[in-house]
Each structure stands twice: as structure tokens, then as C-alpha cells.
Amino acid sequence: MNTRDTFYITxxxxxxxxxxxxxxxxxxxxxxxxxxYWRLRGREVFFLTGLDEHGQKVQQAAxxxxxxxxxxxxxxxxxxxxxxxxxNISNDAFIxxxxxxxxxxxxxxxxxxxxxxxxYKADYTGWYCTYDERFWTEKDVVGGLCPDCKRPIERLSEHxxxxxxxxxxxxxxxxxxxxxxxxxPASRRNEVLGFLQTQKLGDLSISxxxxxxxxxxxxxxxxxxxxxVWFDAxxxxxxxxxYLPNEKxxxxxxxxxNVHLVGKDILTTHAVYWSTMLMALADTTEEDEKRxxxxxxxxxxxxxxxxxxxxxxxxxxxxxxDPNAMxxxxxxxxxxxxxxxxxxxxxDGDFSRSTMVTTINSALANGIGNLLSRTLTMIERSCAxxxxxxxxxxxxxxxxxxxxxxxxxxxxxxxxYNGLLFRDILLMIEELNSACDEYIDKSAPxxxxxxxxxxxxxHTVLNTSARALRLLAIxxxxxxxxxxxxxxxxxxxxxxxxKPISTNVGDWDTPIAGxxxxxxxxxxxxxxxxxxxxxxxxxxxxRIYKAKGGRPVSEPTTPSLATTTPPQIATPAPAAAPTAAQxxxxxxDDFMKVQLKAAKVLAAERVPKSEKLLKLQVSLGSEQRQIxxxxxxxxxPDTLVGKTIVIVANLKPAKLMGIESQGMVLxxxxxxxxxxxxxxEDVEPGTKVK
Ligand code: MSP
Numbered sequence: 130m131n132t133r134d135t136f137y138i139t140x141x142x143x144x145x146x147x148x149x150x151x152x153x154x155x156x157x158x159x160x161x162x163x164x165x166y167w168r169l170r171g172r173e174v175f176f177l178t179g180l181d182e183h184g185q186k187v188q189q190a191a192x193x194x195x196x197x198x199x200x201x202x203x204x205x206x207x208x209x210x211x212x213x214x215x216x217n218i219s220n221d222a223f224i225x226x227x228x229x230x231x232x233x234x235x236x237x238x239x240x241x242x243x244x245x246x247x248x249y250k251a252d253y254t255g256w257y258c259t260y261d262e263r264f265w266t267e268k269d270v271v272g273g274l275c276p277d278c279k280r281p282i283e284r285l286s287e288h289x290x291x292x293x294x295x296x297x298x299x300x301x302x303x304x305x306x307x308x309x310x311x312x313x314p315a316s317r318r319n320e321v322l323g324f325l326q327t328q329k330l331g332d333l334s335i336s337x338x339x340x341x342x343x344x345x346x347x348x349x350x351x352x353x354x355x356x357x358v359w360f361d362a363x364x365x366x367x368x369x370x371x372y373l374p375n376e377k378x379x380x381x382x383x384x385x386x387n388v389h390l391v392g393k394d395i396l397t398t399h400a401v402y403w404s405t406m407l408m409a410l411a412d413t414t415e416e417d418e419k420r421x422x423x424x425x426x427x428x429x430x431x432x433x434x435x436x437x438x439x440x441x442x443x444x445x446x447x448x449x450x451d452p453n454a455m456x457x458x459x460x461x462x463x464x465x466x467x468x469x470x471x472x473x474x475x476x477d478g479d480f481s482r483s484t485m486v487t488t489i490n491s492a493l494a495n496g497i498g499n500l501l502s503r504t505l506t507m508i509e510r511s512c513a514x515x516x517x518x519x520x521x522x523x524x525x526x527x528x529x530x531x532x533x534x535x536x537x538x539x540x541x542x543x544x545x546y547n548g549l550l551f552r553d554i555l556l557m558i559e560e561l562n563s564a565c566d567e568y569i570d571k572s573a574p575x576x577x578x579x580x581x582x583x584x585x586x587x588h589t590v591l592n593t594s595a596r597a598l599r600l601l602a603i604x605x606x607x608x609x610x611x612x613x614x615x616x617x618x619x620x621x622x623x624x625x626x627x628k629p630i631s632t633n634v635g636d637w638d639t640p641i642a643g644x645x646x647x648x649x650x651x652x653x654x655x656x657x658x659x660x661x662x663x664x665x666x667x668x669x670x671x672r673i674y675k676a677k678g679g680r681p682v683s684e685p686t687t688p689s690l691a692t693t694t695p696p697q698i699a700t701p702a703p704a705a706a707p708t709a710a711q712x713x714x715x716x717x718d719d720f721m722k723v724q725l726k727a728a729k730v731l732a733a734e735r736v737p738k739s740e741k742l743l744k745l746q747v748s749l750g751s752e753q754r755q756i757x758x759x760x761x762x763x764x765x766p767d768t769l770v771g772k773t774i775v776i777v778a779n780l781k782p783a784k785l786m787g788i789e790s791q792g793m794v795l796x797x798x799x800x801x802x803x804x805x806x807x808x809x810e811d812v813e814p815g816t817k818v819k
Contacts, residue, residue: 179224222373234368433477447771457804462609498653520585733766750815757790
């Protein structure tokens with residue numbers, strides 16, 4: 130029995146050979162927001178994410194690359210771990226299904242089920258989709274195609290092991306009926322219930338003959354088989370608790386999970402396969418305590434899918450949204466905010482860069498960023514940088530409104546978190562922000578500052594705004610950890626938001642006067658949209674979509690030319706000798722000698738025996754070029770295909786490791802590549818860049 134106030138949150142474990150995209154980032158950011166909120170509220174949080182590393186696709190990809198599947202997984206795993214770091218994901222553990230300890234647990238459970246005759250061997254003939262690694266029944270198949278991925282399927286007959294899933298149908302229906310929050314949102318719950326009430330639940334094939342697939346966990350009772358990838362993957366949610374928490378004995382006290390966050394496409398595997406697996410595992414023991422260990426998760430929440438500019442996202446369309454590029458261009462906090470602000474959680478949404486820019490500018494630059502900056506500027510100018518005491522009321526109605534909102538918000542927001550209503554939470558936060566904006570506009574503190582007799586009123590306005598900002602920072606923290614901590618820092622408050630805070634810290638009545646502010650750079654500079662096809666690099670700031678002087682997420686970087694060819698080949702002769710502090714200046718004519726163009730990456734592969742070099746085939750519209758670029762440490766070749774990048778088009782061809790390079794790629798970073806220059810809009814390959 131779990132008596133601690135724990136909160137166990139999971140994301141799906143992602144296929145290791147997928148390229149991380151907006152869908153992966155979406156679930157993981159949402160889970161992170163929940164984890165950070167409940168940590169702040171003092172709960173004992175365990176936040177798990179990780180990788181699903183077995184199965185056909187990994188085996189095939191490794192064979193194609195000519196390496197061992199484990200080496201292939203090890204090579205790909207950093208794609209995810211690095212991205213989570215860049216997105217400030219605060220996971221407590223990271224599971225990989227190739228972890229030895231995980232495999233041991235899977236085998237133990239398989240054996241337990243087998244010993245209780247909950248797994249049996251039988252012949253099976255069916256329609257098999259190699260891509261999805263699953264059998265389909267006759268009625269699912271239309272025109273010889275997989276109903277899911279629409280690829281051709283094949284008739285396959287083999288001996289397999291089956292899990293007696295069917296016998297749990299009634300128990301599962303009953304559980305869903307009596308546990309309102311088990312499957313959410315309610316529309317998804319009704320879908321699952323509808324399906325379970327109208328169709329007979331069959332048994333589940335949980336093995337694959339090694340002759341067809343060897344990259345998996347061996348069945349403990351038959352060495353000729355490995356286990357089906359989903360049986361292996363789903364178990365991660367409890368196997369992880371046996372060896373990953375920093376807790377001895379094992380952190381089993383976290384189970385059952387409070388929330389499994391999943392995308393809508395994998396709801397069935399979670400709601401039906403996983404639930405029945407847990408029921409069966411509970412049936413392998415008579416002891417109450419052990420049965421409780423296989424209790425069903427409290428909530429499985431299925432979120433919607435993102436389309437991109439109205440279209441399905443896919444590699445073949447070349448419109449996969451790369452979260453790394455989003456962090457490069459907009460920074461992690463703004464991207465996180467947008468993801469959860471744009472669409473009610475649970476519904477599908479459409480991603481477009483222009484909507485993202487609009488949201489960031491209105492909610493962040495003109496909203497919270499502006500409120501902080503104007504309040505601190507006035508405190509600096511009129512109160513020598515110290516937050517003043519409150520004086521008499523200035524606009525009693527508006528002041529009351531702000532106070533009422535501030536007093537109600539924490540409870541309303543907690544209700545929002547219980548319902549996973551991220552968008553509603555952000556709208557509530559924006560409501561307080563707007564009330565403060567209106568208050569400042571109407572009370573016009575800059576006018577009060579000019580009247581010596583109005584000093585007490587001025588102090589009321591500034592004190593009220595500072596209190597509201599303190600609360601806003603705390604409320605925003607789960608969504609934008611860096612910016613929120615920065616707000617607290619600029620307000621001069623000694624508060625570490627990554628630690629639980631006692632509830633009264635952000636309370637309206639908690640004094641704030643006397644705090645010495647530390648005004649810094651603007652939190653969210655406005656994003657300037659360049660003209661289509663045209664493009665302005667603002668000096669010294671690699672995030673070229675941002676106004677100059679933006680808050681650097683990482684160290685400020687300057688655009689560099691990322692190939693192994695020395696940069697001076699492309700850089701026109703300096704007009705004056707550069708110094709460390711000030712690079713040499715060049716004239717516009719010098720700059721115009723360099724021809725920059727938008728280029729679409731058609732194909733990318735590693736240069737053999739080089740860690741750093743990638744060979745790219747790029748389209749400039751009317752012509753195709755081959756470019757060898759030194760960006761291989763930063764990017765997997767696949768992630769670049771379909772991207773529109775910037776190249777130096779009039780560079781004299783050169784040979785790198787014997788391969789001709791007809792140009793050079795523009796990237797940020799010095800010795801280490803930090804990001805490739807790309808565009809906000811869809812820019813035609815071949816368009817001039819200046
Ligand atoms: N390995 C399994 C999960 C096992 S969990 C025990 C898997 N992996 S995955 O890499 O394919 O995961 C993809 C996740 O991304 C799923 O939750 C899926 O719903 C989500 N998305 C894939 N495309 C998406 C969008 N276009 N939009 C939002 N989420 C999307 O499935």
C-alpha cells in the first residue's frame with residue numbers, strides 16, 4: 130500500500146531509431162510540466178522516460194548500417210537524451226529496454242504468467258505487417274494493406290505463444306466503468322469502452338520466432354523465441370521502479386503510476402494490453418501486498434496529434450518538425466509554452482511557425498516579458514531599485530480584481546493540473562497578466578513618478594505589480610523553468626523554484642517590499658519575421674529570428690561556416706586586423722561577394738571513417754550540389770533530410786577526405802556546431818539569402 134504522497138508520471142518509451150519530433154517533445158514537455166508542478170507542491174515525484182530499443186525496425190536498421198543492434202542503439206540514444214537536456218526535461222530516470230535489469234524483470238513476469246498457464250503455445254495464421262510488427266485479422270485488412278500504416282501485408286503462419294488476454298475482457302470493462310479517471314479524456318474512455326463492449330477481445334500473441342526476429346528478450350521457457358516488443362516495452366513502467374530510483378530497497382512505493390501520458394495512437398496498447406497484463410500478473414500471486422503491486426495505473430491520458438500547416442507530419446513530406454530547430458530558433462521556454470498553450474490537451478492541433486511567432490510575441494514578449502520589464506524599470510528609476518511598500522489605494526476596483534485573481538488562482542490552477550488542462554492553466558495565468566497590464570496602463574505610474582505628492586500612490590502600483598509578478602513566476606515555472614527562475618532573480622527574491630516551496634511564499638499577503646531588484650536582459654525579445662525569401666542575421670546572436678540582444682539560452686554563438694574547410698576561404702579578406710574583442714569589419718561589397726542560398730537537403734549520409742563529416746546532396750532548385758559538412762557530431766544524417774538550410778554557393782569546390790564538396794553549410798557555433806541556419810517560412814530552394 131502506498132502511503133507516501135508520491136506522483137509517478139511516465140511518457141511512452143520512444144523507438145530509438147525514430148528521429149525525435151514535435152510529437153515526442155509534446156508528451157515529454159507535458160510530463161515535465163506535471164512533474165515540476167507537483168515537485169513544487171512538495172510531492173515526491175518520480176518522472177520516467179526512456180527508449181524502446183528492441184524489435185524488427187532496430188534490427189533492420191542496424192543490419193543496414195552493418196553494426197550490431199546494441200551499438201546502433203547506443204549511437205542513437207543521445208538523440209533523445211540531448212534533446213531532453215536542451216528542453217530542460219527534469220526526468221528522474223531514463224530507461225532503455227536493453228538495460229539488463231529490465232530484461233530480467235520481463236523474463237520473470239513471462240515465467241510467472243507461463244507457470245500459471247496464462248501463456249500458452251498455439252498455431253497462428255494471420256495477416257502480418259512487418260512495419261508495425263503485428264498481426265491483423267481478416268476483417269481489418271482492406272485491399273491487402275495494413276489498416277494502420279497502409280503498407281502491403283503478408284500471410285504468415287507460425288507457432289507462437291499467446292497471452293490469455295481475452296479472459297480479462299469483463300474485468301477490464303468493469304474497471305473502466307467504475308474508475309472514471311482511468312482513461313482520459315472522457316471521449317477516449319468512451320471509445321475504448323465502446324470497442325470492448327462490442328467486440329470479443331482475443332488472446333495476444335506475445336512471441337516472435339528467432340528465425341524472423343532475434344533482437345528481443347528471449348522467452349525464459351523457449352529459447353527459440355523472443356518476446357513481442359510491446360510486452361517488453363510496457364513492462365518498463367514497473368521494471369524501472371526496481372532499479373532506477375535512488376532508493377534502496379527499490380522505489381516500488383511509486384506504483385501505481387498516477388499518469389501514463391501517451392499519444393492517441395497507442396492508447397489501446399496501454400488501456401487494453403497493459404491493463405490485462407497487470408491483471409494477469411496480479412493473478413499469479415495470492416498475497417495481497419504483491420497483488421497491489423500490479424494495481425492498474427490511476428490514469429492513462431491520451432493526447433492528440435500535431436499536423437503541420439494543415440498536413441499530416443511525415444518524413445516523406447519532409448515536414449517533420451524538429452524540436453532541436455525550435456530550441457535553436459525560439460528557445461526552449463518559448464517552445465514549451467507554445468506546445469501547451471496552442472491546443473487543449475487531448476485534442477489534435479496544427480503547428481505553424483507563424484502561429485508560434487504570434488503566440489510568443491503576444492503572450493510572452495508583449496505579455497509577461499513586458500510586464501516584468503516595465504515594472505522593474507520603474508522600480509529602478511523611481512525607487513532606487515528597491516521594491517517599495519504599498520501606499521494608499523489608487524484604482525481600488527482594479528487592485529481588488531488583481532488581488533481576487535491572485536488569491537483564487539492557486540486553487541483554480543491546481544484543479545487545472547488535476548484535469549491536465551494545460552491550456553486553461555496558461556489562459557488563467559494570462560488573465561492575471563492582462564489585469565496587471567490594464568492596471569498599469571490606467572494608473573500611469575510614469576505620470577505619478579513626476580508628481581512628488583503622488584509617491585505613495587506610485588508605490589502602491591509598483592508593489593502590486595511586483596507581488597503579481599512573483600506569483601506569475603511561480604505559476605509559470607513548470608512551463609518555463611528558465612524564464613520563471615530568471616523572473617524571480619530579477620525581482621531579487623531568494624527562491625529556488627526547483628525545490629518544493631511552502632504555499633505561503635507566493636501568497637498575496639507575503640511581504641515583498643525591501644527586495645533589491647536586479648533588472649537584466651529582456652526575458653522574451655520580440656521575434657522579427659523576415660520578408661519571405663529574405664533574411665536578416667542580427668549580429669552576435671545565433672538565433673537569427675530574434676531581435677538583437679535576446680536572452681541567450683546557451684552561450685551566445687556567432688554564425689560560423691561548418692565544414693572542415695577553414696572559414697577564411699569563404700570570408701572575404703578582412704579590412705583591418707581582428708582583435709579578440711572586436712572582429713574585423715568588412716564592407717557591404719565584401720559581404721556581397723559571398724553568395725548565400727537556400728538549399729533543400731535531399732539526402733545525407735556519413736562519410737566513412739569520419740565522425741564529423743556528412744555528405745549532403747542538396748537542391749538549389751535548378752541544380753543539385755554535393756556538400757561535405759563537418760556537422761556529423763551534432764546531427765544524424767536522417768534528421769537533415771527535407772530541411773532547408775543556408776549554403777555558401779560560390780565557394781570554390783574542394784575535396785574533403787577525397788570527396789568533392791561544392792559549397793559550404795552555414796551553422797552556428799565555434800569549434801562545436803550548435804545549430805544549422807534554417808528558415809521560419811518555407812523558402813524555395815535556390816532563393817538568395819542576404
Ligand atoms: N515505443 C512505442 C511506445 C511504447 S510505450 C510502452 C512508441 N514509440 S514512438 O516513438 O513511436 O512514440 C511515438 C509517440 O509520439 C507516441 O506517443 C505518439 O502518439 C507520438 N506521436 C507521433 N506522432 C505524433 C504527432 N504528429 N503528434 C503528436 N504526437 C505524435 O509508440
